[in-house]
Amino acid sequence: MELPLRVVLREDGSADPELDPGLDDEALRILFRKMALLRALDEKGLNLQRAGRIGFYIGATGQEAAEIGSGFALEEGDWVFPSYRDQGVALLQGYPLSELIGQLFGNSSDVTKGRQMPNHWCDRAARVVSVSSPVATQLPQAVGTAYAAKLRGEKIAVIGYFGDGGSSTGEFHAAMNFAGVFRTPNVFFCSNNRYAISLPVARQTAAASIAAKAAAYGIPGVRVDGNDVLAVFRVTRDALERARAGEGPTLIEALTYRIGSHSTSDDATRYRPAEEVEAWRGKDPIKRFAAHLKQRGLLDDPEEKAVFEEAREEVRRTVAVCEAAPPVPPESLVEDVYAEMPWHLEEQREWTRMPEKR
Numbered sequence: 235m236e237l238p239l240r241v242v243l244r245e246d247g248s249a250d251p252e253l254d255p256g257l258d259d260e261a262l263r264i265l266f267r268k269m270a271l272l273r274a275l276d277e278k279g280l281n282l283q284r285a286g287r288i289g290f291y292i293g294a295t296g297q298e299a300a301e302i303g304s305g306f307a308l309e310e311g312d313w314v315f316p317s318y319r320d321q322g323v324a325l326l327q328g329y330p331l332s333e334l335i336g337q338l339f340g341n342s343s344d345v346t347k348g349r350q351m352p353n354h355w356c357d358r359a360a361r362v363v364s365v366s367s368p369v370a371t372q373l374p375q376a377v378g379t380a381y382a383a384k385l386r387g388e389k390i391a392v393i394g395y396f397g398d399g400g401s402s403t404g405e406f407h408a409a410m411n412f413a414g415v416f417r418t419p420n421v422f423f424c425s426n427n428r429y430a431i432s433l434p435v436a437r438q439t440a441a442a443s444i445a446a447k448a449a450a451y452g453i454p455g456v457r458v459d460g461n462d463v464l465a466v467f468r469v470t471r472d473a474l475e476r477a478r479a480g481e482g483p484t485l486i487e488a489l490t491y492r493i494g495s496h497s498t499s500d501d502a503t504r505y506r507p508a509e510e511v512e513a514w515r516g517k518d519p520i521k522r523f524a525a526h527l528k529q530r531g532l533l534d535d536p537e538e539k540a541v542f543e544e545a546r547e548e549v550r551r552t553v554a555v556c557e558a559a560p561p562v563p564p565e566s567l568v569e570d571v572y573a574e575m576p577w578h579l580e581e582q583r584e585w586t587r588m589p590e591k592r
Contacts (some may be wrong), residue, residue: 237457239446239489239520247525255468259532264461265306266543269520271331272322274545276494278553279338283415283498287557288338296493297460297518299423302326302490303466307474308393313383315394317377318353319425319492321394322576328360331548335508336556343399343559347566360452369430370400373409374420380418380477383523391431391477393470401429401444410485419445419477421470422485425460427492432505446486453483460490461519464526471477491517 242253246250257265272294279291287465301322308314314327321334334344338352356364363379366372374508374574377392383390400406401424413420424444428435441447448455466488473484491514495502502511527533568579575583 236442238456240456240458240469241462243522243526245461247294247529249464249526250361253465253468255464255471257464257467259530261306262527262530263530264488265467266453266520266533267545268302268306268326268525269523270324270541270545271325271464271548272298273303273520274277274542274549275321275331275334277546278549280494280498282338282553288291288352289340290498291338292497293320293494294322294351294516295423296519297427298322299463299523300423300460300466300488300490302461303535304395304423306394307467307471309474309478311361311388311390312474313363313374313376313379313390313392315363315379315542316365317372317391317397317400317425318365318367320395321353323356324355324360326363327357329355329362331465331480332552332556333357335382335549335552339556341556341559341561342563343556344562347570348562368406370396370403370409372396373400373405374412376422377409377413377418377420380413380420380483381416384418384480389478391419391421391474392513393423393474395423395425397430398424398426398428398432398435398438398444400424402430408446410451410453410483412526412560413483417480417482418564419480420483421473421477423470424482424485424487425490426487427460427490429496429502429506430493430497431500432502434505435552435565443487445485448485450567451485453485455485455487457489460488461517461522463519463523490519491546499512 237582242249276293276295282288283291305326308327314323316323333345334355337355340348356362373394376392379394426444443457445455445457450497456469458465469486524538565583568583
């Protein structure tokens with residue numbers, strides 16, 4: 235079953251008036267600045283890891299439109315269950331850049347006190363649930379949260395992010411099936427970046443598309459050009475509004491491409507041809523959106539350069555502050571386990587505060 239591909243931005247930089255979401259000029263500028271910030275964060279994160287200043291980083295270069303377009307559609311009160319490449323969504327949901335970068339260092343600037351590996355961030359205030367390493371475990375959790383919201387009568391939506399590899403898991407099936415049966419207010423957002431680490435999507439599924447799998451669960455499936463920020467925003471906004479209105483879940487498949495390796499622990503040159511990567515570089519979602527803004531008179535070359543310079547400077551300043559923070563105090567090891575600390579942990583905490591006894 236072949237589903238149509240939703241596209242707003244044309245090759246000449248113009249927008250399809252039938253599908254254009256109608257964002258105002260300031261909203262368009264915000265989208266561009268956030269895409270530039272995400273790219274700048276990736277550049278710095280990779281350099282920090284290669285210099286040995288952080289231990290690990292997962293980038294989103296090439297997927298900025300999928301990240302920022304979908305994240306911009308969220309509203310206050312919505313819940314986000316991200317995967318480990320969705321830092322752009324977290325930033326748009328209100329997760330501070332300083333906390334995201336602090337988490338990469340794992341020192342006292344990290345609100346999670348260095349207890350998780352880098353790129354495993356969370357923020358209860360922003361309703362961004364913790365990233366976890368196992369693939370697609372966040373999807374049943376997102377459905378459980380959405381079911382609770384439905385029982386409480388809350389008019390919110392819950393979005394769960396995953397990659398094409400996540401669609402092969404039992405968690406994907408369990409989440410989709412439950413959401414379809416109970417019509418929970420979920421949006422399942424699949425960033426199909428063509429590879430689950432080294433496994434190409436052609437070896438991931440025999441279906442015509444991941445979005446086509448939605449039919450088996452009785453819910454709508456939508457395919458969107460994941461390098462088109464306006465198209466991604468439009469389909470995500472529509473799906474979220476549908477969820478909030480009590481009309482049930484939607485599966486979105488955003489077709490995009492991971493330009494870099496899966497993570498700083500991966501070497502993509504071992505399984506991807508260089509010509510393929512270069513071809514997708516030519517489809518850069520930021521350059522594509524910049525062309526649209528220039529056509530509308532909202533951006534020119536000097537302004538584009540300035541936006542990227544400002545983004546890199548913001549990241550640089552934040553890194554300098556976070557990196558200079560002292561280590562996490564040893565006594566934090568036994569904190570945050572119980573509402574009231576029991577005597578044996580209190581004893582251990584005091585022991586950590588007296589280095590002469592260690």
